[in-house]
Amino acid sequence: MTLTLLFAAGDEALDAYQLPLITELRKAGLDARIVTDAPPETVDYILYAPSGPLTDFTPFTRCKAVLSLWAGVERIVSNPTLTQPLARMVDPGLTQGMIEYVTGHVLRHHLGMDAHIHARPGAWRPIEPPLAQERIVGFLGLGQLGQGCAQALQALGFQVIGWSSTPKVLPGIACHHGPEGLKSVLQAAEILVTLLPHTPQTESLLNETRLAQMREGAVLINPGRGALIDEPALLDALDRGQIAHATLDVFRAEPLPADHPFWHHPRVTVTPHIAATTRAASAARVIANNIARVETGETLQHEVSRDHGY
Ligand code: NDP
Ligand code: OXD
Secondary structure, three states, rough: EEEEEEOOOHHHHHHHHHHHHHHHHHHHOOOEEEEEEOOOOHHHHEEOOOOOOOOOOOOOOOEEEEOOOOOOOOOOOOOOOOOOOOOOOHHHHHHHHHHHHHHHHHHHHHHHHHHOOOOOOOOOOOOOOOOOHEEEEEEOOOHHHHHHHHHHHOOOEEEEEEEEEEOOOOEEEEEEEHHHHHEEEHHHHOOEEEEOOOOOOOOEEEEEHHHHOOOEEEEEOOOOOHHHHHHHHHHHEEEHEEEEEEOOOOOOOOOOOOOOHHHOOOOOEEEOOOOOOOOOOHHHHHHHHHHHHHHHHOOOOOOOOOOOOO
16 A cells, blocks of 8 residues: 655755655655645655644544654644654764764864954964863763764763763763753863753753853853753853853744844854754655654654653
């Protein structure tokens, strides 16, 4: 029987995904058609992104799983109409992109590149940066992306510490959990990278109290979600120099409004939610393999926990 896959991630995404999906579904031995419209009761799987049109999952009575093209699922996970299993995106291309973004921005601050890029002509100021092994980089979130980035920086020689919900043992990385663990990471990190999902527990995690626990002059890099940060508290910490610089990729409102103070703050770098995008070629493989698993009675991979919200 031909499977019906409803592509509910927007027309722009369809242009990028159609061919890779057809190729990978075939390779996985699946007979499937990709549609953007179909009677809901005929749909077997939904490919979802928040940019797509779908908000009511109730009529999709035959649907065996909703597969998110995004890693972050905060805009769908608490949808009360969603009774079908939900898988988030874990894509090698996306992980690689995040590793490159985080490594690049960590190295910018570690090496003090700005001082040279913005130097006045004639200003010859040789400043010796510390070596990686003399620099502590902290991660809030040690999941698919946090772990990938932490391991890449550890391989470059950085002292890497991290914090997650559950205890972890990762070679060469000092792993913490719980409230005391969070405090330890905040107090130690010279460069802090936030790769947590947005959940009720992580909402405004970096508030006035926690920002004050960070090292004087620390750098914050946030490619996780804007809602992890209490914005007025961060602006205050930046104004005082408690936080030397914030590189922010994600925001409570996106696109970041033109009059938002982050745009003009001398200690803020704004990037427009480009830290890592799901790559159609590798993501199509992940989706096809996950559907093939369900079709052969195996468990859905990367299933989101409704209790945890990620
Ligand atoms: P994962 O689900 O793999 O990892 C999440 C990590 O956060 C885990 O280590 C988890 O702990 C930890 N965590 C969650 N809640 C808490 C909590 N309350 N306290 C402590 N630790 C917590 O997600 P990914 O690594 O794949 O992605 C992380 C986020 O990155 C996404 O949710 C999304 O918001 C963002 N993202 C941003 C992109 C961009 O372009 N800017 C692109 C893709 C994703 P544990 O391991 O113990 O469960
Ligand atoms: C994602 C993102 O969650 O792009 O995949 O932020």
